[in-house]
């Protein structure tokens with residue numbers, strides 16, 4: 643079954659704790675938290691304080707997606723705040739392997755994200771060292787954008803390498819951006835198993851129904 647990770651970016655920021663409770667009661671598996679610094683991406687969101695404030699309000703897996711420069715400098719702050727997983731962008735890391743070691747040393751799940759124009763090959767040398775590859779299916783920075791179909795080939799290539807390298811069940815493929823009914827089917831057919839969904843879950847009134855529809859659409 644696909645893991646559904648609603649992205650807080652599309653929630654009502656005036657009532658964050660209630661929004662998180664709503665998706666938790668509605669059947670979410672993870673909570674996806676988009677951290678943006680206005681440098682790596684042209685938008686600014688929030689930092690560890692929001693993660694820390696929400697930590698006692700939910701038992702969902704807190705999946706922190708760092709869209710920031712020099713992410714290695716902030717790993718400790720997000721883990722201290724309560725993150726269960728930290729994902730960094732390969733394009734933002736000069737020493738990717740060391741950054742992964744820093745995350746793993748803190749006892750949380752390590753993820754590596756790829757922008758739509760970044761080749762899948764960039765993550766292959768560290769596949770065995772991580773828990774998750776995040777394939778961005780839109781350009782990072784904003785919610786509500788259209789899914790980029792060329793990312794499907796990248797998902798399929800990663801699925802193949804994970805199989806070849808004997809990493810099935812150890813390394814998950816996550817997708818993020820434009821995931822809704824229809825695209826959920828396409829990405830899971832290509833090999834993704836963790837679906838981040840902002841607008842298609844938080845952007846509608848009945849979140850439980852939206853998540854159930856995503857699960858039903860997913861080919862898993």
Ligand SMILES: O=C(CO)[C@H](O)[C@H](O)COP(=O)(O)O
Pocket residue numbers: 649651652674676707709780781782783784785786787818819820821838839840841842
């Ligand atoms: O990382 C992100 C943007 O950079 C978000 O997680 C993503 O955009 C989710 O939003 P939506 O589902 O509305 O596309």
Ligand SMILES: [Fe+2]
Pocket residue numbers: 649674675676707818838
């Ligand atoms: Fe994200």
